[in-house]
Amino acid sequence: MDIAFLNRARACYIERSGDLRTSTLAKAVPNKAKRNQKWQRDPEGMRLRILEAAKQEFATHGLAGARVDRIAVKAGANKRMLYYHVGNKDDLYLTVLEAAYEKIRAEERGLDLEHLDPPKAIARLIDFTWNYFLRNPEFLALLHTENLARARHLKRSTKVKSLHSPFVELIGAVVRRGVASGDFQVAVDPVQLYISIAALSFFYLSNSATLSVIFGRDLLAKRAKDERLDHMVRLVLAALTGKSFAVFDRQPVLEPLATATHIA
Amino acid sequence: MDIAFLNRARACYIERSGDLRTSTLAKAVPNKAKRNQKWQRDPEGMRLRILEAAKQEFATHGLAGARVDRIAVKAGANKRMLYYHVGNKDDLYLTVLEAAYEKIRAEERGLDLEHLDPPKAIARLIDFTWNYFLRNPEFLALLHTENLARARHLKRSTKVKSLHSPFVELIGAVVRRGVASGDFQVAVDPVQLYISIAALSFFYLSNSATLSVIFGRDLLAKRAKDERLDHMVRLVLAALTGKSFAVFDRQPVLEPLATATHIA
DNA sequence: ACAGTATTTATCCAACGAGTTAATTTCGCC
DNA sequence: GGCGAAATTAACTCGTTGGATAAATACTGT
Structure with missing residues (x-):
């Protein structure tokens, strides 16, 4: 799960600054192409990006050193989204930790x-x-x-x-x-x-x-x-x-x- | 180097609340027993206590999680003393790290x-x-x-x-x-x-x-x-x-x- | 005993960071 | 085509924290 990729995906999914809509991405290419949309719903994707960003952040800075704002930015999200989709910093950390264990056990x-x-x-x-x-x-x-x-x-x-x-x-x-x-x-x-x-x-x-x-x-x-x-x-x-x-x-x-x- | 001991030492060195001066400690038993002294100079001791406290703090909380104030309290010192004797948080950390390496190499x-x-x-x-x-x-x-x-x-x-x-x-x-x-x-x-x-x-x-x-x-x-x-x-x-x-x-x-x- | 310096204390503050509140936008459904 | 819930944004609160300043106190040499 590459965070850079995920961000690129999001970034190009809705071209925020311009009108250009080049969304060639899988899943949810919207059929009605509304103009002037500021953002697009994507709860699962958002959650994934948040957890991936949080993993990186906790890994590189530790629990205390991790910054909630930085996670939000890395996830291409608003800080409020972390609380909405996962919970507070501790919940975030625990979720990441559990996912990490699940992953290695699966392999x-x-x-x-x-x-x-x-x-x-x-x-x-x-x-x-x-x-x-x-x-x-x-x-x-x-x-x-x-x-x-x-x-x-x-x-x-x-x-x-x-x-x-x-x-x-x-x-x-x-x-x-x-x-x-x-x-x-x-x-x-x-x-x-x-x-x-x-x-x-x-x-x-x-x-x-x-x-x-x-x-x-x-x-x-x-x-x-x-x-x-x-x-x-x-x-x-x-x-x-x-x-x-x-x-x-x-x-x-x-x-x-x-x-x-x-x-x- | 036991921090609890060091603190006890300091605490009993000058009985702050009472007048009682039971200083049986080594080094610097003052021969002129001035009354009403509020504190006693002890640069080396202070430095030692600061570094010991900092070691504990950095070890248990990591660099970002460490709190300068907590180090000061643990060292039985004023926060200003950290900056006076060692330097800022980073200097403190580096000093602790260097001391740790020195110690193991010596052993x-x-x-x-x-x-x-x-x-x-x-x-x-x-x-x-x-x-x-x-x-x-x-x-x-x-x-x-x-x-x-x-x-x-x-x-x-x-x-x-x-x-x-x-x-x-x-x-x-x-x-x-x-x-x-x-x-x-x-x-x-x-x-x-x-x-x-x-x-x-x-x-x-x-x-x-x-x-x-x-x-x-x-x-x-x-x-x-x-x-x-x-x-x-x-x-x-x-x-x-x-x-x-x-x-x-x-x-x-x-x-x-x-x-x-x-x-x- | 006195002056000057080293050490320590008592406050202060500006920046930061976690978490919240409220307003705005999207979208499924009727 | 519009209503209501879900998703997202923007702006704000408020305690914390690293660091700074100035004033007080102890010690040293003379």
């Missing part, structure tokens, strides 16, 4: 690890996590913001609590299979493993700014990112299988994963 | 890994990192805040950039020794390893609030923390040595580390 469900052999399944899991974080940097920021607030909002949210991640069970199953097949040495706690896998990607990406300064190199350069993914996969697989780090050369492990596997 | 230097055998050295490193983060939760929060700002302040700070962490070199040396002795299988990139070790602790602790909600259990309970440390050490050592996860039972690895090794 997680699309990943089937069941029929992969255990090492490949773990590798795919790491690859997915890494790429999801990479593609959704706001999610990282929102998570952190919520932790600053000691999960105050999350606790209130029945919605998020009902969204169980399928990963813990999946990892548990993969680990059991791995142990049975002899691929893995020990049955690690799936929660610990899940946290560790998330941690390896999360920390690198969410702290890439300060780490880049400290180490004096750009950790978000293509090369650096490739190396990181490689390192993480090797680290975890070496630990689980008891085989050497070196055994896991890139191609066989990383080849079948990649971005194509992700849901749109 | 890092106190850790000598050179004469430990490689696996023990790595275990101690993990233990140190874990416990440092546990003892200094504000550091985690500050790091995140700074990353939200895309390291804007850090880049400006010549001080922090000059504070090289000794860990990258140390880890490099340990890894080389380990490879030479046959303990380790492959010479991993020390930067990657450093980041991974920090990541495993950082993510767990800084996101413990949301993770606890998601998993429905208290990740900061004593038991859970012990398990986490155990898991991290096993994970990394198994990966490096190529031996099984199970080989590393708790006692031998964790015994010689513990809190006593840390600098005050």
Whole structure:
């Protein structure tokens, strides 16, 4: 969901300053072309734009740093609309947070690890996590913001609590299979493993700014990112299988994963 | 540096409401006991209290969420003092950030890994990192805040950039020794390893609030923390040595580390 | 004991930011 | 073709907040 696109859409939907009506957009091309219209109704679209703008704003500035007016402008809306369609700043934030969790849970469900052999399944899991974080940097920021607030909002949210991640069970199953097949040495706690896998990607990406300064190199350069993914996969697989780090050369492990596997 | 203590110190230093002067405190017990004094000079103490209060405030509320007035109150000072002793809100923040980096670097230097055998050295490193983060939760929060700002302040700070962490070199040396002795299988990139070790602790602790909600259990309970440390050490050592996860039972690895090794 | 400076207090204020109120416009429906 | 509800805009309120100013008080050297 690209905010720039959404704004362009709105902007060109009704050419506010001129009379020109070039609305070639999908959905609601009005058949009666009234002139002099100042605005056009679009509740769902408005709500979407508002939430998208709010997500960006909360992600880049945190809860306290976010500005309601800025969200309105970014959404191409009037500030009153935020209150009309969603609620006050806190409601806005909670809605964004819930949507973020829903989104990642949905993508997680699309990943089937069941029929992969255990090492490949773990590798795919790491690859997915890494790429999801990479593609959704706001999610990282929102998570952190919520932790600053000691999960105050999350606790209130029945919605998020009902969204169980399928990963813990999946990892548990993969680990059991791995142990049975002899691929893995020990049955690690799936929660610990899940946290560790998330941690390896999360920390690198969410702290890439300060780490880049400290180490004096750009950790978000293509090369650096490739190396990181490689390192993480090797680290975890070496630990689980008891085989050497070196055994896991890139191609066989990383080849079948990649971005194509992700849901749109 | 305990803010409550500092405040108590100040509060009892001059008993403002009564005449009673029970100043048993170190440093500057005034020999001429003037009566009716309204306040006492203490520039260094004031500065310390301000910075400590600011650290707490920035850590719990982020940069934008921090309130200058609240810092003043917490420091037992007048707001004007912040500007007098440190500078505006941004200066305050940068000073706090720099102090935080200085502190961890100082403790890092106190850790000598050179004469430990490689696996023990790595275990101690993990233990140190874990416990440092546990003892200094504000550091985690500050790091995140700074990353939200895309390291804007850090880049400006010549001080922090000059504070090289000794860990990258140390880890490099340990890894080389380990490879030479046959303990380790492959010479991993020390930067990657450093980041991974920090990541495993950082993510767990800084996101413990949301993770606890998601998993429905208290990740900061004593038991859970012990398990986490155990898991991290096993994970990394198994990966490096190529031996099984199970080989590393708790006692031998964790015994010689513990809190006593840390600098005050 | 006195002058001059360092430190601290007591107010003030202009800008900002969240949230509201009321007026205006669109649109489905009869 | 017009009525009423839904959607949107414009303008305003009012507490908060970072920062500034000036006055008061403690300390230092002489």
